[in-house]
Amino acid sequence: MDRKRLRVVHYLNQFFGKEGGEDKAHIPFLIKAGPIGAGMVLQKILGERGDVVATLICGDNYLAQGGEKASREGIELILPCKPDILIAGPAFEAGRYGVACGGICKAAHEKLGIPAVTGMYEENPGVELYRKEVYICKTERSTVKMAESLKLMANLALKLTSKEKEGKLLSGEKIGRPEEDHYFPRGLIKNEIVDKTAAERSVEMLLAKLQERPFQTEAKRPELQPFYPSPPIGRDLSDCEIALISDGGLVPKGNPDRLRSRGNLIWAKYRIETFWPREFPAAALEVSHTGYFPVHVLEDPNRLVPVDILRDLEKEGIIGRLHPFFYSTSGCTTSQARCQEMGEEIAKELWEKKVDGVILTST
Amino acid sequence: MRLQIERINIGGLCAGSRTGMSDHVLYVDFGELERIILTDDRIKAAKLDIASPGDRVRIVNVVDVIQPRCKVDPGGTDFPGSLGKLRIAGEGRTRSLEGISVVLSNRYSKRSYSSLIDMFGTGAEMSRYGIMTHLCIDPVPSDGVGERNFESAVKLAGLKMAVHLARAAGRHPVDRTEVHELNLARLPEGALSHLPRIAYYYQLYTPQHDYQGISDPILYGSEVTGLLPTLLHPNEILDGAVISGHTIRELDTYTIQNHPLVRELYRRHGTDLIFAGVVIGVASLEPVQRERMALMAANLVSNVLGAEGVVLTKTHGGMPHVDLALVAEACENAGVKTTLFIQLVHGVGSTADEASFSADSLDAIVNIGQTQEKIRLPKADRILGGNPATTICNPDFAQKAGDEEIEIEGFLLAGVFDVLGGSKIMAVDY
Numbered sequence: 001m002d003r004k005r006l007r008v009v010h011y012l013n014q015f016f017g018k019e020g021g022e023d024k025a026h027i028p029f030l031i032k033a034g035p036i037g038a039g040m041v042l043q044k045i046l047g048e049r050g051d052v053v054a055t056l057i058c059g060d061n062y063l064a065q066g067g068e069k070a071s072r073e074g075i076e077l078i079l080p081c082k083p084d085i086l087i088a089g090p091a092f093e094a095g096r097y098g099v100a101c102g103g104i105c106k107a108a109h110e111k112l113g114i115p116a117v118t119g120m121y122e123e124n125p126g127v128e129l130y131r132k133e134v135y136i137c138k139t140e141r142s143t144v145k146m147a148e149s150l151k152l153m154a155n156l157a158l159k160l161t162s163k164e165k166e167g168k169l170l171s172g173e174k175i176g177r178p179e180e181d182h183y184f185p186r187g188l189i190k191n192e193i194v195d196k197t198a199a200e201r202s203v204e205m206l207l208a209k210l211q212e213r214p215f216q217t218e219a220k221r222p223e224l225q226p227f228y229p230s231p232p233i234g235r236d237l238s239d240c241e242i243a244l245i246s247d248g249g250l251v252p253k254g255n256p257d258r259l260r261s262r263g264n265l266i267w268a269k270y271r272i273e274t275f276w277p278r279e280f281p282a283a284a285l286e287v288s289h290t291g292y293f294p295v296h297v298l299e300d301p302n303r304l305v306p307v308d309i310l311r312d313l314e315k316e317g318i319i320g321r322l323h324p325f326f327y328s329t330s331g332c333t334t335s336q337a338r339c340q341e342m343g344e345e346i347a348k349e350l351w352e353k354k355v356d357g358v359i360l361t362s363t
Numbered sequence: 364m365r366l367q368i369e370r371i372n373i374g375g376l377c378a379g380s381r382t383g384m385s386d387h388v389l390y391v392d393f394g395e396l397e398r399i400i401l402t403d404d405r406i407k408a409a410k411l412d413i414a415s416p417g418d419r420v421r422i423v424n425v426v427d428v429i430q431p432r433c434k435v436d437p438g439g440t441d442f443p444g445s446l447g448k449l450r451i452a453g454e455g456r457t458r459s460l461e462g463i464s465v466v467l468s469n470r471y472s473k474r475s476y477s478s479l480i481d482m483f484g485t486g487a488e489m490s491r492y493g494i495m496t497h498l499c500i501d502p503v504p505s506d507g508v509g510e511r512n513f514e515s516a517v518k519l520a521g522l523k524m525a526v527h528l529a530r531a532a533g534r535h536p537v538d539r540t541e542v543h544e545l546n547l548a549r550l551p552e553g554a555l556s557h558l559p560r561i562a563y564y565y566q567l568y569t570p571q572h573d574y575q576g577i578s579d580p581i582l583y584g585s586e587v588t589g590l591l592p593t594l595l596h597p598n599e600i601l602d603g604a605v606i607s608g609h610t611i612r613e614l615d616t617y618t619i620q621n622h623p624l625v626r627e628l629y630r631r632h633g634t635d636l637i638f639a640g641v642v643i644g645v646a647s648l649e650p651v652q653r654e655r656m657a658l659m660a661a662n663l664v665s666n667v668l669g670a671e672g673v674v675l676t677k678t679h680g681g682m683p684h685v686d687l688a689l690v691a692e693a694c695e696n697a698g699v700k701t702t703l704f705i706q707l708v709h710g711v712g713s714t715a716d717e718a719s720f721s722a723d724s725l726d727a728i729v730n731i732g733q734t735q736e737k738i739r740l741p742k743a744d745r746i747l748g749g750n751p752a753t754t755i756c757n758p759d760f761a762q763k764a765g766d767e768e769i770e771i772e773g774f775l776l777a778g779v780f781d782v783l784g785g786s787k788i789m790a791v792d793y
Contacts, residue, residue, distance in 0.1 A: 170489065170736065170773070170788060177791060188793040189710055189717075191732045191773070198704065199627040199784030202729040203561070206672045206702040207635060209727050210559050218730040218789055219705055220715035261475075262758060263709070263735075290475055291681060292648075295576040333681050333708045333735075336716055 006050030006161055009078045010039045011088035011104050011118075013097045017057030025096075027059035029070075031077045041147050042087065045154045054081045056104075063100040071107035083114060085157045090119030090149045091126060093141045098126025105134040115160035119149045122184070131184040135160065135175075138182050152182045168192050222336075233357050240356035243323035244272075245346060247331030248297060248304045248363045249289030259288045259330045267329035267342050275326060276307050291332035292363050305361055323355050331362065365544040366598040367456045369435065369537040373463045376413050376496040382531045389463065389531060391498065399523055400500070405508045405516035410501040412747050414466070416494050418482045421743035423753050423764045424468040424501075425478040425777055426514075427607055428492060428615040429521050431460040433529035442603040444584030446522040452583075453598030458529050461538070464617055465528065466497040467521040468748025469609070471504055471513060474574055476756055478611040478777040479740075479764075486740045490778035491785075499747045500524060511577050514609045521616075522606070543598050543629050547640050547668075560639040562670035562699075563597070563628060564660060564690055567605065569646035569683045579608030582643075589652075592644045592660035594667070597625045600641065612679035613706070613734060613780040623785035624676060639670040644690065646683035653686055661693035675703040676783055679774075681719070688720035695724035702727040706782065707790045708735050714792050731781060732788035734774040742767050 014024040016037050035043045035052035043052045056078055063070050078086070086108040088101035098120045105116035119137040120127050127136055135156055139149040159167075159174040159181065167174035170191035178185040196204075201218070208215035233240060251259055252275060257268035270276075285301055287294035302308040310322045327346050331339065350358060372387060379390030393411045400409045414420045433441050435456040440447030466480060480492050487493025502520055504513040570578060570588040578586035583604055595604065606616045625641070632638040642663045647653045664670050673694050677687040684705055691701040705728055707717045718728065743765070746753065751765025755775075762769050773779050780786055 170732075170779075171738075172485075175793070178793060186793055187712060189707055189712060189714060189733045189790050190793045191736050191788050192791050194787050194789045197623055197627070197785055197787050198729050198731050198781070198789070199623040201789075202624065202674045202702045202704065202784060203627055203631060203636070205727045205729060206561065206674055206700060207559065209700050209702065210672050215727060217726055217728045218714070219707070219718050219728040220713060220792070221726075222715045222718045222721050224721050260758060292571045293573050293576060335709055335712050337712070 009083040011056045014059045025059045025061040029058045029074045060096040064096045086116040088118040093121040098124035102126040102130030241321045243355045245327040246361045249330035261288045261290045264330040269325040289330045368541040370539040372538045384532045400520045406502045407505040408503040412499040414497045419744035420482040422480040422747045423749040424470045426469045427467045428617040429465045429525040430617045431525045431528035441526045452602040452604040465524045468501045492778035561636045562639040562673045563641045564675040565643045595641045613782045639668045646686040657689035657693040665697035672700045684719040707733040733790040735772045
């Protein structure tokens with residue numbers, strides 16, 4: 001197949017762009033036709049496969065201090081070049097340069113919809129800031145291995161822009177695993193087409209385990225934090241305000257806060273007196289949660305959230321007061337990390353409102 | 364128990380004036396098929412179509428895919444308990460038609476999910492059903508028939524059609540015969556006694572999705588909610604004792620009829636391992652029942668089947684991971700080594716976020732893929748089982764079957780992912 005030559009824009013800081021040293025770190029964006037400095041090496045690596053059509057240069061301080069607004073200026077400059085990809089750096093261990101490379105790559109991807117690749121040493125602060133959004137190749141600490149680093153970046157760039165569907169990913173993308181293509185893991189999970197069925201793999205793995213041969217599990221071990229129940233409230237409940245939280249997805253009809261029924265990332269609160277009148281039609285409620293069939297909850301939502309019992313206890317003086325709001329979220333295939341954050345957000349609010357205790361109910 | 368599956372390759376499926384087979388082409392008389400379906404008075408009408416590979420056809424509202432099969436022996440029953448009268452499945456001769464299927468659509472279902480099959484483009488390339496020819500059935504309920512009752516009628520119509528097509532193959536020569544023979548009562552067999560005894564734990568079902576609170580009948584015509592661990596001969600599974608429920612989610616009847624893990628264990632039986640048998644069980648919503656299931660299942664695997672190792676597969680859903688892990692952990696505690704299947708549902712994060720268990724002994728995990736990965740599908744010219752305005756599930760935006768492009772989650776494209784291990788897909792950290 002006759003491949004179209006790739007149009008590459010190369011990003012460099014003032015130093016690598018041959019504009020000057022620290023004294024020029026403040027200069028704004030400028031663009032020059034063709035490759036400059038390390039860009040010459042990049043052009044040589046690309047050969048017939050692509051052309052470095054322009055070099056975008058900016059002072060490290062200008063971009064570091066200007067943030068996203070500054071990145072947008074750079075993007076506007078490269079727009080007329082109609083690039084297929086942006087390659088930035090590599091920045092090696094230079095911190096400000098690394099952050100600038102990450103920022104401009106992210107902007108290129110978001111604003112122009114083109115892929116972008118950069119390269120950094122693992123301790124560069126740009127890695128942690130941008131590795132989830134940007135492909136960052138692993139480089140050495142120093143600039144000695146410039147050509148090797150650029151080779152990795154060019155290889156990745158070619159894969160990211162390839163239109164051929166011959167990769168091993170179900171999606172048709174050609175990108176290899178992080179260790180194969182030498183980039184920092186992006187915190188993504190992708191489906192690969194492999195040589196053997198899951199049935200074949202499982203029996204092979206079991207035989208290896210039985211015969212004490214090495215085997216490779218297909219899911220990393222979860223790093224679960226130990227969870228210790230809180231100590232009892234320790235004083236007379238008749239003085240205490242108790243709140244109700246549930247992850248069963250109970251919301252008013254119409255789901256006004258748009259809790260997702262699966263992979264939900266938000267929580268909402270509803271005033272019990274209006275959301276939960278003493279005599280209510282079940283039709284006023286719905287459940288946004290695909291992990292269970294909510295027939296029993298819709299018949300009587302007190303089965304999920306024990307408002308009726310708490311009201312009784314309040315009336316009998318066994319608890320001081322039922323907190324006026326019910327906190328609702330939908331816990332169906334929500335990531336653990338987000339669950340923890342939501343818990344902290346709700347806890348903070350309850351803490352500020354001086355709620356003494358919480359009853360959490362799940363499905 | 365000895366099961367002989369006689370496989371006949373079908374090169375084409377065509378409408379004809381009578382139902383029959385000649386030179387690998389199966390002709391079907393739509394009028395006759397319709398009359399059979401309409402003997403069930405819960406069905407008012409049925410639209411029948413043929414979808415072939417390459418047709419720019421999208422089949423929607425798909426609730427099951429069934430392989431045409433029938434018993435060849437006199438007195439044999441097809442899908443016993445579900446369609447035919449109760450017999451134990453798994454013995455004798457069964458005819459199986461290859462390369463075709465019966466696809467059931469239920470456009471009247473109000474369930475949250477149904478599946479889709481594309482006969483062209485990306486969707487056909489990804490799915491094992493993209494390269495088969497399908498008899499598509501799209502029935503209409505009679506007035507006043509309730510949703511669940513209609514679902515049973517739809518399933519029954521599909522099973523009847525599967526049997527009818529297989530019978531129509533008549534005395535056509537068999538292309539390939541597959542024999543599954545296992546005498547569980549007399550294992551291990553002499554010279555093979557040094558091989559490890561491997562059992563299979565088959566988590567059949569989870570009641571968490573029971574539509575309208577009613578369970579699907581999937582085992583010899585019976586529902587299985589609350590089922591305690593039960594021993595099955597693997598041949599029963601391959602021969603119609605188990606069918607899928609009224610929703611696909613990485614599992615349809617076709618896949619059960621060709622159970623990939625059961626066939627893999629058979630394939631290696633006698634060379635690498637001794638296939639020690641199958642224990643079936645279900646997920647539960649209740650912790651004590653979960654523990655009961657785990658302990659009793661592990662005891663069957665360890666002390667009744669005498670297995671040294673067990674592979675465990677799970678049914679669709681997040682919560683059944685916990686049930687499966689408890690069974691696996693109980694097996695490990697009983698000295699039986701395990702590998703267990705999981706299914707991933709997030710595209711962002713790490714494979715470590717996906718396991719709902721952390722016992723040290725559960726260190727051999729097989730993943731069947733990230734089943735919610737989005738897949739884009741191009742415009743179809745013709746929609747079966749619905750119409751161009753049929754809603755296609757997407758958690759992020761509204762879309763219709765006839766749109767210029769649609770985007771669906773992988774688990775809704777039938778024949779891509781497989782909870783029983785038939786797919787060559789694995790989710791990996793990127």
